[in-house]
Amino acid sequence: MDFSALNPVSLMVSLMIAATPILLAAIGELVVEKSGVLNLGVEGMMIIGAIAGFAISVETGNPWVGMLAAMVAGAVLALIFGFMTQYLMSNQVATGLALTLFGLGMAALLGQSYGGMKPPRTPRLDIPVLSDLPVVGPILFSHDVMIYMSIALVAGVWYFLNRTRGGLVLRAVGENHDAAHSLGYNVVMIRLAAIAFGGACAGLGGAYLSLVRVPQWTEGMTAGAGWIALAIVVFASWKPWRLILGAYLFGGVTILQLNLQAMGIGISAAYLSMTPYLITIIVMVIISADRRRASMNAPASLGRNFHASH
Amino acid sequence: MKFTKTLAAATALALGLGGAAIAQTKAGFIYVGPPTDFGWSYEHDQGRLAVEEAFGDMVETSFVASVPEGADAERVMTQMALGGADIIFSTSFGYMDPTLNVAAKFPNVKFEHATGYKRADNVSTYSARFYEGRHVIGLIAGRMTETNTVGYIASFPIPEVVRGINAAYLAAKSVNPDVQFKVVWVYTWFDPGKEADAANALIEQGADVIMQHTDSPAAMTIAEEKGIFAFGQASDMMQFGPNARLSSIIDNWAPYYIARVQAVMDGTWESMDTWDGIKPGMVGIGEFSDKIPADVQAEAQAAVDAIVAGTLHPFTGPINKQDGSVWLAAGETADDGTLAGMNFYVEGIEGELPN
Numbered sequence: 001m002d003f004s005a006l007n008p009v010s011l012m013v014s015l016m017i018a019a020t021p022i023l024l025a026a027i028g029e030l031v032v033e034k035s036g037v038l039n040l041g042v043e044g045m046m047i048i049g050a051i052a053g054f055a056i057s058v059e060t061g062n063p064w065v066g067m068l069a070a071m072v073a074g075a076v077l078a079l080i081f082g083f084m085t086q087y088l089m090s091n092q093v094a095t096g097l098a099l100t101l102f103g104l105g106m107a108a109l110l111g112q113s114y115g116g117m118k119p120p121r122t123p124r125l126d127i128p129v130l131s132d133l134p135v136v137g138p139i140l141f142s143h144d145v146m147i148y149m150s151i152a153l154v155a156g157v158w159y160f161l162n163r164t165r166g167g168l169v170l171r172a173v174g175e176n177h178d179a180a181h182s183l184g185y186n187v188v189m190i191r192l193a194a195i196a197f198g199g200a201c202a203g204l205g206g207a208y209l210s211l212v213r214v215p216q217w218t219e220g221m222t223a224g225a226g227w228i229a230l231a232i233v234v235f236a237s238w239k240p241w242r243l244i245l246g247a248y249l250f251g252g253v254t255i256l257q258l259n260l261q262a263m264g265i266g267i268s269a270a271y272l273s274m275t276p277y278l279i280t281i282i283v284m285v286i287i288s289a290d291r292r293r294a295s296m297n298a299p300a301s302l303g304r305n306f307h308a309s310h
Numbered sequence: 311m312k313f314t315k316t317l318a319a320a321t322a323l324a325l326g327l328g329g330a331a332i333a334q335t336k337a338g339f340i341y342v343g344p345p346t347d348f349g350w351s352y353e354h355d356q357g358r359l360a361v362e363e364a365f366g367d368m369v370e371t372s373f374v375a376s377v378p379e380g381a382d383a384e385r386v387m388t389q390m391a392l393g394g395a396d397i398i399f400s401t402s403f404g405y406m407d408p409t410l411n412v413a414a415k416f417p418n419v420k421f422e423h424a425t426g427y428k429r430a431d432n433v434s435t436y437s438a439r440f441y442e443g444r445h446v447i448g449l450i451a452g453r454m455t456e457t458n459t460v461g462y463i464a465s466f467p468i469p470e471v472v473r474g475i476n477a478a479y480l481a482a483k484s485v486n487p488d489v490q491f492k493v494v495w496v497y498t499w500f501d502p503g504k505e506a507d508a509a510n511a512l513i514e515q516g517a518d519v520i521m522q523h524t525d526s527p528a529a530m531t532i533a534e535e536k537g538i539f540a541f542g543q544a545s546d547m548m549q550f551g552p553n554a555r556l557s558s559i560i561d562n563w564a565p566y567y568i569a570r571v572q573a574v575m576d577g578t579w580e581s582m583d584t585w586d587g588i589k590p591g592m593v594g595i596g597e598f599s600d601k602i603p604a605d606v607q608a609e610a611q612a613a614v615d616a617i618v619a620g621t622l623h624p625f626t627g628p629i630n631k632q633d634g635s636v637w638l639a640a641g642e643t644a645d646d647g648t649l650a651g652m653n654f655y656v657e658g659i660e661g662e663l664p665n
Contacts, residue, residue, distance in 0.1 A: 007514060011514070116549045216527060224501075254504070259515060262512050
């Protein structure tokens with residue numbers, strides 16, 4: 001087999017593009033889950049972000065305004081979830097699923113007149129000189145701005161969670177909301193803020209999909225990316241840096257298997273195309289095998305509703 | 311109001327009055343993707359709209375979109391039948407068994423299943439000879455590729471898709487002996503992200519012309535961005551690739567849908583198998599781009615004319631199977647039975663056909 005046809009540089013570039021929507025959505029969900037809330041509506045918030053970002057970009061001709069709109073739209077949708085679960089005490093799993101269904105339907109409705117349009121181009125950040133370097137140039141210094149932002153966001157979340165007082169409070173709320181409450185922290189407000197942040201990130205991930213990765217709007221275009229993002233949060237055992245690993249691994253295997261198919265490698269396409277999911281499952285099994293460690297990483301109050309009177 | 315009408319229809323059905331009710335004819339459609347996919351489901355929906363246009367108030371149509379193949383499809387069709395539908399069009403290959411199951415429960419409702427091969431007294435099948443269109447775009451691809459590499463985004467390894475790959479390859483090979491096809495199976499009909507990734511992978515592997523057998527225009531968008539060529543699939547897709555699009559295979563279901571709904575209204579509906587191609591207009595070839603040199607355009611047009619005249623069959627021997635065994639002797643043309651069940655690559659295509 002001639003593997004020289006596999007260009008590692010272009011593979012790397014492609015996998016980053018494929019992984020970024022998932023990474024963005026996952027970093028948001030990580031913060032939400034760290035605060036003790038399980039929001040299964042990632043897919044719904046992503047698709048709302050995809051259409052909001054696309055529509056506003058087309059209307060204003062400015063992709064940045066579109067991305068901002070996508071974040072707002074994702075956050076607004078997330079706050080519906082937040083209101084229901086934090087004030088009305090609805091079941092988080094059921095509400096999250098409903099949010100996905102609602103988001104998909106709502107996006108289809110909003111997007112009716114946007115099919116077949118072209119969004120404005122998102123500028124690339126070709127860093128002068130550096131981007132002309134061989135190998136390193138295309139991999140590190142020649143992406144669209146969003147890829148850098150997604151990595152910066154992960155770094156920011158890591159810093160916030162581990163090095164700031166706010167992050168400590170957020171984690172405390174996620175580990176033991178009763179204790180946090182008794183210390184005088186406003187559990188509901190902190191969770192709402194986390195939920196809104198998660199929605200904004202998912203919305204941004206959706207906008208990346210409709211503005212950069214595919215550049216077009218088609219109904220249902222997220223096609224399950226939100227669920228992969230949810231899986232990757234568990235995969236990363238709620239640690240921000242591992243999220244990049246998980247998302248790039250998933251994106252990488254996806255891209256690699258398509259390239260291997262295109263090269264005509266003698267492995268059945270059926271096996272190749274299931275590898276991304278297979279590898280995700282295998283890693284999850286490995287992580288969950290040590291039950292004690294797995295449960296130590298999961299926020300202790302994850303998915304539990306909080307009411308001050310309890 | 312609508313609810314009471316549905317209720318009345320359902321009651322009428324339950325009482326065994328069936329289609330004898332004075333109410334209008336009801337036609338239901340189920341799609342595998344959204345009607346706004348600008349590809350496969352879009353064209354079926356255009357057919358549905360043509361039915362509404364043709365019959366006005368005499369026909370009421372409804373559709374359910376993005377229905378997964380399998381048990382969900384059965385539920386949706388059952389609901390349509392209970393809602394008083396007289397004829398139901400199930401428009402994806404994977405709806406085959408669900409359609410048969412529901413049809414067995416509602417003998418008075420007519421079913422039309424697209425691209426399948428199982429029929430019953432109240433189940434017809436219909437499909438288009440897309441391979442005729444594949445032949446034409448295959449010719450163009452063979453002439454237009456400079457890297458001698460054509461990328462092909464395939465969905466599922468079913469006869470329909472395999473036939474398309476073979477037809478396109480044979481045509482391309484006939485005008486360009488050095489041409490090579492790279493096939494990527496994505497195992498989905500509709501996933502724009504994955505289709506875009508597949509297009510990128512093919513381009514990285516040297517393809518400069520891309521064909522697809524999936525439903526969204528994602529690959530066309532990528533081709534436009536990367537400055538290579540592609541073909542519209544199921545729908546024209548011009549707006550997604552004004553520079554990239556060379557031509558297209560356009561599905562035109564409208565005449566068939568109108569005829570079948572008419573047959574239900576007249577009481578002349580019978581179970582049958584329809585497989586129409588370019589000549590009756592079920593397969594349309596989109597306008598040739600001016601990027602195609604005049605002589606290549608003429609060649610492609612000649613192929614279209616010959617297919618219409620019946621003098622050209624895209625599968626005319628000598629053709630060997632991939633393993634080198636003889637499939638068609640010189641001058642022999644493929645019979646519909648073999649085409650309908652095609653599960654092998656022809657000689658020259660590299661890679662293994664998944665099963």
